[in-house]
Amino acid sequence: MQTDMNLVRIDLFLETIGAIIAFAISHYANSAFKTTGQKRLSDLSTGFLVLSVSMFGRVIGTLYFFVLSVSGETASALTMRGAVIIAVEMLRIMSYILFAISTRRGVKEYENTSQLAILLAIPGLVSPTLEMVAIIVLLVVVLQSIMNYLSNRSRYALYVLLGFFFLLLSHIFLIFALDPTRGYLLSQIFQFLGLIALLFMLIKAGR
Numbered sequence: 001m002q003t004d005m006n007l008v009r010i011d012l013f014l015e016t017i018g019a020i021i022a023f024a025i026s027h028y029a030n031s032a033f034k035t036t037g038q039k040r041l042s043d044l045s046t047g048f049l050v051l052s053v054s055m056f057g058r059v060i061g062t063l064y065f066f067v068l069s070v071s072g073e074t075a076s077a078l079t080m081r082g083a084v085i086i087a088v089e090m091l092r093i094m095s096y097i098l099f100a101i102s103t104r105r106g107v108k109e110y111e112n113t114s115q116l117a118i119l120l121a122i123p124g125l126v127s128p129t130l131e132m133v134a135i136i137v138l139l140v141v142v143l144q145s146i147m148n149y150l151s152n153r154s155r156y157a158l159y160v161l162l163g164f165f166f167l168l169l170s171h172i173f174l175i176f177a178l179d180p181t182r183g184y185l186l187s188q189i190f191q192f193l194g195l196i197a198l199l200f201m202l203i204k205a206g207r
Contacts, residue, residue: 012059014188019055021195022048028202040102047098054091061088089130096137099164100144131175138168159201166194 026048033041061084142164149157170190173183 011184011188012062014192015055015059015062018188018192018195019052019059021192021199022052022055025195025199025202026052028199032202043098043102047095047102050091050098051095054088054095057084057088057091061085086130089134093130093134093137096134096141100137100141128175131171135168135171135175138164138171142168156201156204159197159204163194163198163201166190166197170194 026045029041029045029048032038033045061081065081065084142161145157145161145164149161167190170187173190174187176183
């Protein structure tokens with residue numbers, strides 16, 4: 001029981017910090033959109049905001065349902081938990097789709113690094129089926145980021161690639177790890193690293 005409590009504390013801490021970072025990235029991307037008028041930055045800002053809401057929802061949901069699991073779950077609570085899992089996962093997938101949209105641009109558009117779109121995606125309540133959908137969508141984002149980096153080779157494009165790659169790893173470790181507990185913690189760490197890489201890139205690009 002003590003191990004479970006420690007896991008929940010670590011999970012909620014990392015997820016809360018990640019949600020705050022995602023919200024900060026949304027703010028920076030929105031500020032960049034107001035300056036440049038680029039629609040992709042607006043999509044990116046919305047995606048980060050949706051991701052932040054998803055992560056905060058997971059924190060609140062985990063707290064709520066963990067308390068219920070200690071005192072005994074009812075049938076209605078189980079139904080509600082299923083609904084929350086679907087809502088949280090769909091919000092996250094929606095944010096990834098927005099990231100995929102914002103990463104689509106031609107080689108010529110990446111020649112000007114000052115117009116580089118600032119990107120990300122993001123991560124207990126888990127649905128393996130929806131996690132697979134998230135991995136597929138995020139894999140598309142990573143492949144697009146690789147193509148963008150190969151055509152541009154700027155440090156900003158590298159930060160974007162690293163951020164999305166870490167986020168992809170976070171989902172892979174979450175559902176494919178042989179040790180569920182260790183895989184879950186590694187998932188949270190990779191998600192945190194991905195968000196940090198993208199936030200760092202946004203701060204650098206804004207200077």
